[in-house]
Amino acid sequence: MGSALRLLKTLSAEEPEMGITALSARLGLAKSTVHRLVSTLVSEGFLERNPVDGRYRLGLLLFSMGTLVRRRMNVAEESVPLLHSLCERSGETIHLAVLHDSEILYLRNIESQHAIRPRSYLGVRKPAFCTSEGRALLAFSPPLVLAQVLRAPLVPRTPHTITDKAALQQLLEKVRHCGYAVDDEESEVDMRGVAAPIFDATGSVVAAVGLAGPTQRLPKAKMHRLAAMVVDSAQAISKRLGYSPRDGI
Template sequence: MVSGDGFQPVKSADRTLEVLEALAASGHRRSLVDLARSLGIPKSSLHGILRTMMQRGWVEADDTGTRFGLGMRALQVGSAYLETDDTVGLLDGALDELSREFGETVHLGRLDGPEVVYLAKRESVHPLRLYSAIGRRLPAYATALGKALLAERTDEAVGGMLTWPLTALTPHTITDPAALYADLAAVRERGYAVDGEENTEGLVCFAVAVPLQRPPVDAVSVSVPVTRLGPESGQRIVAALRRSVGRLAVARGLVAGHATPPG
């Protein structure tokens, strides 16, 4: 495939990255035949790629040697990304503060195309909690994190980012384009997003965008089971989110590569 600027990717490198992305997205080990079929790579070529990646620690095989998953090297590189990301470090204190105040699950998420990726989290102190994991990807339109960030873009830009038709994750997921655009307009008006059981039934999330870039790419959320959501809980959470994240506006220049130009 040739990109718009005429650059043609190196085939072997491109295939290696395809394998990594496929293994990361699957959530389970996959066979050579399965990978070859889904990626369109000949089994003989794929076998050599997997053997090379296993030798370097990027891929591991099960005891039978027939099913493959990510190796420790992938974990090392993923962890290094989080450790060196300026925004993750800058928001540590805000996440801790929100976690202490509410005892609920707190997330930092980043917009990546049509999805949101969890970059950091603080666990709920309660037995009934949201299941999530660092690196998990979710459709932006079905999460408070994602809607807070989509609302920072025009409807035209959002329409080009999402894959239509939208898939309903729960009976509450907004999949109608007009309804989604109306919801994003409401987010812009009030300054925060709400996921009303749109991603997970029984769970409500509140989120605000982090004002470190224009348009923002990161957002912070607090997730609460419906059973623990009191009449004023939402207002308290939104106020705390705004307070914690709002302090970061003055720190925008501290984030590498995002300093506000003078004048």
């Protein structure tokens, strides 16, 4: 793995294409070893062979992966003022999260001024299936993404966590219908959260904005009003990313 990564990093804007001999000399590896590494990287889409001169260059898979990274960077940057505004209007902690395999990764964390509040999740990963942000993302992701999550056991984080896969699928149908997801003490005891999806210019879900706080301050009767605020913020961020709703979402 280390040698393969070194090989990929060897290709640059100055030298976008290299042959086996040049790669062997640059990496200090035998030609047979480099050829084996190159063959594997080509088969996986990380490299491609120039049919004219036989040299190798970075493959389209890396371009696709780079596009995903840029999307995440864009949403993290464009969302900041709207996340702060939502925090001020709601008085609660606000999160921005993205989907990574079967987990979510928190990119932004705007803390409320209350003494009792969720701890900072910045850079933290949590299961997608039991968090409001994760559910908002899963509900609007391609079916294959949800299928991947459902293949693994749903391990409960609290006594309230929904672990029945059929029940989870029904819950995600409701999320698609109403446009937001709720976490009712399913990720952490005594904490509730609500989240809504963020879409980019292509209509793909790229992130979720979430609001979280203690159950004593977020009674169920209050969640609907907070959900409307979160949805408004998510729609405003989506608009900044170039999203134009076509189906009322």
